[in-house]
Amino acid sequence: xxxxxxxxxxxxxxxxxxxxxxxxxxxxxxxxxxxxxxxxxxxxxxxxxxxxxxxxxxxxxxxxxxxxxxxxxxxxxxxxxxxxxxxxxxxxxxxxxxxxxxxxxxxxxxxxxxxxxxxxxxxxxxxxxxxxxxxxxxxxxxxxxxxxxxxxxxxxxxxxxxxxxxxxxxxxxxxxxxxxxxxxxxxxxxxxxxxxxxxxxxxxxxxxxxxxxxxxxxxxxxxxxxxxxxxxxxxxxxxxxxxxxxxxxxxxxxxxxxxxxxxxxxxxxxxxxxxxxxxxxxxxxxxxxxxxxxxxxxxxxxxxxxxxxxxxxxxxxxxxxxxxxxxxxxxxxxxxxxxxxxxxxxxxxxxxxxxxxxxxxxxxxxxxxxxxxxxxxxxxxxxxxxxxxxxxxxxxxxxxxxxxxxxxxxxxxxxxxxxxxxxxxxxxxxxxxxxxxxxxxxxxxxxxxxxxxxxxxxxxxxxxxxxxxxxx
DNA sequence: TGAAATGTTGGGGCG
DNA sequence: ACGCCCCAACATTTC
Numbered sequence: 001x002x003x004x005x006x007x008x009x010x011x012x013x014x015x016x017x018x019x020x021x022x023x024x025x026x027x028x029x030x031x032x033x034x035x036x037x038x039x040x041x042x043x044x045x046x047x048x049x050x051x052x053x054x055x056x057x058x059x060x061x062x063x064x065x066x067x068x069x070x071x072x073x074x075x076x077x078x079x080x081x082x083x084x085x086x087x088x089x090x091x092x093x094x095x096x097x098x099x100x101x102x103x104x105x106x107x108x109x110x111x112x113x114x115x116x117x118x119x120x121x122x123x124x125x126x127x128x129x130x131x132x133x134x135x136x137x138x139x140x141x142x143x144x145x146x147x148x149x150x151x152x153x154x155x156x157x158x159x160x161x162x163x164x165x166x167x168x169x170x171x172x173x174x175x176x177x178x179x180x181x182x183x184x185x186x187x188x189x190x191x192x193x194x195x196x197x198x199x200x201x202x203x204x205x206x207x208x209x210x211x212x213x214x215x216x217x218x219x220x221x222x223x224x225x226x227x228x229x230x231x232x233x234x235x236x237x238x239x240x241x242x243x244x245x246x247x248x249x250x251x252x253x254x255x256x257x258x259x260x261x262x263x264x265x266x267x268x269x270x271x272x273x274x275x276x277x278x279x280x281x282x283x284x285x286x287x288x289x290x291x292x293x294x295x296x297x298x299x300x301x302x303x304x305x306x307x308x309x310x311x312x313x314x315x316x317x318x319x320x321x322x323x324x325x326x327x328x329x330x331x332x333x334x335x336x337x338x339x340x341x342x343x344x345x346x347x348x349x350x351x352x353x354x355x356x357x358x359x360x361x362x363x364x365x366x367x368x369x370x371x372x373x374x375x376x377x378x379x380x381x382x383x384x385x386x387x388x389x390x391x392x393x394x395x396x397x398x399x400x401x402x403x404x405x406x407x408x409x410x411x412x413x414x415x416x417x418x419x420x421x422x423x424x425x426x427x428x429x430x431x432x433x434x435x436x437x438x439x440x441x442x443x444x445x446x447x448x449x450x451x452x453x454x455x456x457x458x459x460x461x462x463x464x465x466x467x468x469x470x471x472x
Numbered sequence: 473t474g475a476a477a478t479g480t481t482g483g484g485g486c487g
Numbered sequence: 488a489c490g491c492c493c494c495a496a497c498a499t500t501t502c
């Protein structure tokens with residue numbers, strides 16, 4: 001029997017899923033497949049926990065079409081070889097990924113199967129445009145966002161493909177793991193009840209979020225998106241991380257929104273382009289994910305201080321907006337983008353600790369963890385990345401709070417006990433494990449590093465660093 | 473997708 | 488009326 005295997009990866013959706021769509025177009029049985037491979041298994045705790053929900057949701061969606069998501073753990077090549085031997089004949093479909101590990105793995109799988117006459121179809125489903133669609137006039141890749149954006153916005157974003165209406169079932173389903181065997185639901189010990197309330201799982205929820213955003217908040221987005229005390233952002237990063245909605249669908253829906261001026265929409269769709277840019281950079285310079293993109297930053301004199309790092313992680317720095325952000329992330333798996341910049345600046349400038357500590361903690365905590373965006377963001381703040389913020393651009397957390405949390409509502413919500421109690425903060429605190437020990441007494445009342453001292457120390461280190469690299 | 477230090481301007485108070 | 492000072496309110500420079 002000949003079947004079409006659709007290998008789901010970062011595209012856990014039925015709509016605008018080109019791989020799935022192609023596989024349903026030729027009247028052969030479709031086998032939806034998800035593989036927990038070593039890379040996925042090495043992801044952060046919150047991501048894996050949330051991934052479990054996404055897989056569960058996709059399984060249910062497929063069930064409505066009398067189809068079934070087959071779950072396998074292990075090396076993808078081996079899994080696919082095994083399927084090949086049990087079905088005799090199969091075709092493989094997937095949407096491309098652009099990080100180095102995935103590209104390497106996928107290339108190997110392709111070159112293993114194609115000589116055997118097994119067709120492998122890889123389609124574009126993850127980004128607005130694949131990285132090779134935009135390059136500079138000199139044939140190199142863009143390293144600065146603005147010219148990248150200019151080039152990208154000249155391209156036409158592909159129309160989305162519809163949700164398949166019919167899945168042909170195989171005569172016999174292959175073996176599948178039970179999701180509970182993977183223990184993804186056991187990944188985190190914190191505030192699950194709170195998380196369950198705050199996550200938006202699956203493509204149906206994603207579409208609702210999108211529509212709410214387009215009708216209620218898009219028109220204010222340009223001016224209000226930085227307000228950390230309001231929910232003015234789209235909240236779609238969570239869904240994009242698992243591919244529960246496609247970037248192209250968001251793009252088309254936003255651009256098609258009639259009652260909003262184009263320049264206002266543009267601010268929003270630029271954010272989608274930032275996501276493309278992050279993967280674009282990861283594609284052309286894979287080391288951005290783990291190493292200083294600018295190698296001279298290997299000589300930067302970061303401090304090492306385990307205690308201060310831990311204070312930062314647990315929201316015990318004594319700097320209200322920093323602590324609020326870190327606690328928001330630890331318990332909800334999310335953090336307002338503006339606050340991400342503030343806490344990142346505090347870690348890398350005021351505490352002068354290596355950005356990679358922050359990168360790893362975000363990776364462990366964020367349910368919207370995106371390896372490319374996370375790395376680009378951290379390197380942007382630290383100053384080591386392409387198109388990076390100059391190192392001397394130091395956020396003053398107090399000024400930032402005044403501007404973007406003018407009534408301290410955001411800080412109250414997440415600091416409750418040690419700041420000011422509100423019903424919302426009480427609810428939040430019920431979800432915080434006692435083992436955290438972040439009650440009122442344990443949180444310092446002032447920043448563990450004086451803001452002016454920290455800023456000056458960072459600037460001094462930066463000039464020392466510049467001297468070091470000038471002498472090389 | 474900064475902030476602080478420094479520079480400039482212009483209105484108002486005052487002798 | 489004028490110069491002088493003060494000091495917001497911007498603007499520019501520097502880190």
